[in-house]
Amino acid sequence: MKNIYEYYAKWIREGKLKVNSDWNKDLKIKFTAQDPCQIVRKSFGDPIAEDLRFVVKSVVGEENFVDMEPNRSNNYCCGGGGGFLQSGFKDARLEYGRLKDRQIKETGATYCVAACHNCHAQIHELSEHYGGGYHVVHLWTLICLSLGILGPNEREYLGDDLKEVLVFHPESEH
Amino acid sequence: MAQEAIRIRRDRQSPFMDKVEEMLPEGGNLNLCLTCGACVSGCPASGLEGMDPRKFLRMAALGMDEEILSTNWVWMCSACQRCIYVCPMKIDIPQLVYHARASWPRESRPKGILGSCDMALKNDSCSAMGASPEDFEFVVNDVLEEYREAQPEFAEMTAPIDKEGAEFFLNQNSREPVTEPDELIPLWKILHIVGADWTYGSKGWAGENYCMFLADDESWKQVTQTAAAQADALGCKVFLNTE
Numbered sequence: 001m002k003n004i005y006e007y008y009a010k011w012i013r014e015g016k017l018k019v020n021s022d023w024n025k026d027l028k029i030k031f032t033a034q035d036p037c038q039i040v041r042k043s044f045g046d047p048i049a050e051d052l053r054f055v056v057k058s059v060v061g062e063e064n065f066v067d068m069e070p071n072r073s074n075n076y077c078c079g080g081g082g083g084f085l086q087s088g089f090k091d092a093r094l095e096y097g098r099l100k101d102r103q104i105k106e107t108g109a110t111y112c113v114a115a116c117h118n119c120h121a122q123i124h125e126l127s128e129h130y131g132g133g134y135h136v137v138h139l140w141t142l143i144c145l146s147l148g149i150l151g152p153n154e155r156e157y158l159g160d161d162l163k164e165v166l167v168f169h170p171e172s173e174h
Numbered sequence: 175m176a177q178e179a180i181r182i183r184r185d186r187q188s189p190f191m192d193k194v195e196e197m198l199p200e201g202g203n204l205n206l207c208l209t210c211g212a213c214v215s216g217c218p219a220s221g222l223e224g225m226d227p228r229k230f231l232r233m234a235a236l237g238m239d240e241e242i243l244s245t246n247w248v249w250m251c252s253a254c255q256r257c258i259y260v261c262p263m264k265i266d267i268p269q270l271v272y273h274a275r276a277s278w279p280r281e282s283r284p285k286g287i288l289g290s291c292d293m294a295l296k297n298d299s300c301s302a303m304g305a306s307p308e309d310f311e312f313v314v315n316d317v318l319e320e321y322r323e324a325q326p327e328f329a330e331m332t333a334p335i336d337k338e339g340a341e342f343f344l345n346q347n348s349r350e351p352v353t354e355p356d357e358l359i360p361l362w363k364i365l366h367i368v369g370a371d372w373t374y375g376s377k378g379w380a381g382e383n384y385c386m387f388l389a390d391d392e393s394w395k396q397v398t399q400t401a402a403a404q405a406d407a408l409g410c411k412v413f414l415n416t417e
Contacts, residue, residue, distance in 0.1 A: 016368040037254040077254030083387025086286030140360035172324040
């Protein structure tokens with residue numbers, strides 16, 4: 001059993017995914033990344049957290065990545081895991097997530113990469129609830145953006161600042 | 175405001191913790207707590223329902239089973255295991271929480287989690303959103319066809335289901351096929367570009383498992399086994415989690 005982060009990193013290292021961060025050279029949009037508890041602390045440990053960082057830095061530029069503190073295996077859970085999203089205790093869940101919201105805001109990043117769906121949903125809600133306004137994106141979106149193959153309809157979670165960047169087949173918008 | 179002191183009874187009754195200790199390797203180290211509080215300071219659930227990981231463990235150790243087995247806090251711990259990570263004695267508090275969840279009558283557990291688990295048991299997809307294997311196949315082929323036409327550079331892109339002998343058996347969170355199928359595309363493009371030999375399974379394609387969160391061991395096993403058995407039946411080498 002493997003996780004796809006490991007393969008994203010491997011495919012970039014092997015030159016199979018020719019990603020680059022030129023698109024963000026002038027934009028200088030800042031990104032941070034959530035280390036999903038299930039994937040990092042509970043399954044593959046710091047090595048996969050390094051793979052995650054390698055992939056994100058490769059696609060957004062090393063200088064545009066800002067880590068949360070603490071991070072990797074020592075990261076705080078966002079509150080989306082363990083069934084919390086479906087448990088019905090919404091107020092408690094948002095209260096739980098205050099720590100994560102603060103961590104993200106302290107990075108100054110306007111995007112948080114959340115490659116786990118529970119994290120994605122929870123952090124998205126935290127951004128709205130606490131007014132942070134940061135966007136939450138999947139890793140696959142950024143990889144395809146940096147490869148110049150991200151179409152207009154594959155940008156659900158990108159902010160207005162990235163809706164028009166390197167659009168693949170713009171005429172296919174629906 | 176000071177809380178009322180916890181009164182300890184001399185006749186420690188039906189200690190839940192002893193039972194859990196018996197089930198865990200090394201007893202989950204449950205009786206090794208130094209009461210240092212490292213778990214509490216790094217636990218985002220500390221303070222919810224007036225509870226925190228150290229307090230939960232201490233109350234269990236004191237045999238306060240009634241309180242431990244009734245607090246809603248067990249559904250607010252996300253089992254993230256940061257408490258174990260920072261604990262000098264590596265005490266498995268999340269397992270204690272899991273078994274407390276499991277002690278609730280199944281129908282009393284949170285409706286949302288219960289409903290998502292039951293949905294997954296409805297058919298072989300094991301999708302918490304209830305999508306059947308036929309629904310999944312339809313959406314995958316429909317969106318694939320649309321993109322092959324709209325983006326001719328990807329006219330040869332595939333999204334196989336039940337491809338025998340594929341290297342990777344991929345799962346997929348139900349959210350994409352059910353609510354936002356366009357989000358399936360970037361992943362498929364990446365797999366296409368690197369030439370990955372991959373497949374979904376008509377059985378067990380859904381990546382989520384709410385039965386585990388429900389602390390329903392039998393159902394958790396059924397969901398996991400459905401996916402694993404399909405990967406084996408197809409002869410796939412790597413079970414690749416996409417999240």
